[in-house]
Amino acid sequence: MRRLIWLSVVAAVAIAYPLLLSSPFQQRLGALVLLYAIAASAWNIVGGYAGQVSVGHVVFFGCGAYAAMGSYAKFGLSPLFGIPGGIVVAVGLAAIIGVPTLRLSGHYFSMATIAVAETMRLIVTNTDWLGAAVGLSGPTVPRNIFDLSFLSSLPYYYLFLVVLTITLLITWWMTNSRMGFYLRAIKDSERAARSLGAPASRTKLYAYMLSAALTSVAGALYAMMFGFVDPESGFGTLISVKILIMAALGGAGLLFGPLVGAAILVPLEEISNSWLGGRGAGLTFVLYGAIIVLIARFQPSGLLSLFMRQSKRTSDTGASHAP
């Protein structure tokens, strides 16, 4: 019951936010929070629930972004057509990358994902067909609604809200399915999960592919909102890092963890950028670094878990009193 009340409050705030705080800056901020929340929630499936810390998720983000802009720049099609294309490429790539790398555990998996992402960035930077270092641009002026290019951030805000809701529903559905139970067992102890008959490799691969598909959608939406994509904004390490930190800050492995993380970090970055200007970009990431170090040191399960643990503890004591 309490859960339902909380959910309705969050939903009401999310729907009312851009109408109450309606300056262009605030609406853009809201849209960016939702966008990063989508990407971080997608990462959460494999990084949080399955415990495989991918540091190269930007690979799939870039697939979506380049597919959306590519379908317009190369074929004159609406970027909307790029979304399914991006999903197909991302899922295929996830299968190719996942089969060898998911065999690695812990640090080795993380290092491998960094290497894959850097390789992709270098390849795209040197591919003329993909615009090389300059990148690809979308429609400069809004043509029609199918281009999904709007002047105001408001339509993006509600579009992202819908996609985020779908992402969270998929995640919620997954955690309550057989796959979710397998993933949690694998996270606790892969060997134990295997010995009990959980198909560990297959489950991890499915989670990785699902996560890749959703991340590519986030990438496509990002490219549409900004109207362009280049190797740094499509395949740069910092995007991976942001996605990872938002999920970890809010709480990896918790449904609303990534949203909480995005709601804290995106305003922090945007405000410090607008206050400090170009040079502030460095300072923002100093701050990011400091936050991650502190989280890792003092609260590795994320901020949201502070509240979760509290409510769990009360329900635990309640159970122990029962006969």
Add this chain to the structure above:
Amino acid sequence: MSFVLVQVIVGGLLLGAVYALFSSGLTLVWGMMNIVNFAHGDFVMLGMYVAYVVYILMGGGPLLGAPLATLVLATVGVVVYFALIRDIMKGPMLAQILGTFGLALLLRYSVFWWFGANFLSMPQDIVGGTYAFAGLRIEASRLLAGVVALLVTLGLHLLLTRTSLGSKMLAVAEDQTAAQLMGIRPDTMQAIAWAIAAGATGLAGALIANFFYIVPTVGETLSIVAFVTVSLGGFGSVPGALVAGLLIGVIESLSGYLIGAVYKDIVVYVLFLFFLWFRPQGLMGKT
């Protein structure tokens, strides 16, 4: 074999020796505590900036910059160990990865914020010109870096295998509880390992600062080089890191020369994935 090719290989070997030097620090920490330092390349970057600042403020060459960078980074290593590593080592995998990754960002962008994103470089003649041997032309700064790095890496190997300090560190790596029962303090040994590992990066950074581009983000690439070296050489093996470092230096130089400069990093990364896939324990590592 043409002269140019020999020249490229010699250049690769000299740079590879420096790779071996800073990677041996990573492999030491990794083998001893089973923790990967994602900020390892950024430590090298700090060493480069220390050497640069020493040159700007005091006009000192590598004779002054290299020892100072070693000292500064060794101190950084000890501070990082006690402030961060000791605690996250006991935590979940996510905390270990986040902790050193956050440290990497913190260092990289503090330097970025302070010095800006511009490429800096040391004057060409700071280590006295170019030598010619039997038709080969070798820059003195590269020769100095390669030879010093090779000697120090061998010295590190001797330290670990021939001294009582080395045996104590290996004992801690083998079994902490047993080592503690023998009167060895694991905490002290691990702090010393961090001092040595970080000190080696400082020295390596100061040595390559004389001919490498100095930029805040250079650590990202160097971290991956260190990962490749360690996974190729075997986790925890200094001789492995030496062989692997030299090999990677040569492969990188050859692919840069034969295929093109932009693809040399791709070759190294693909090699890394290949090794992780087929032999996660490395060439000389134990399973």
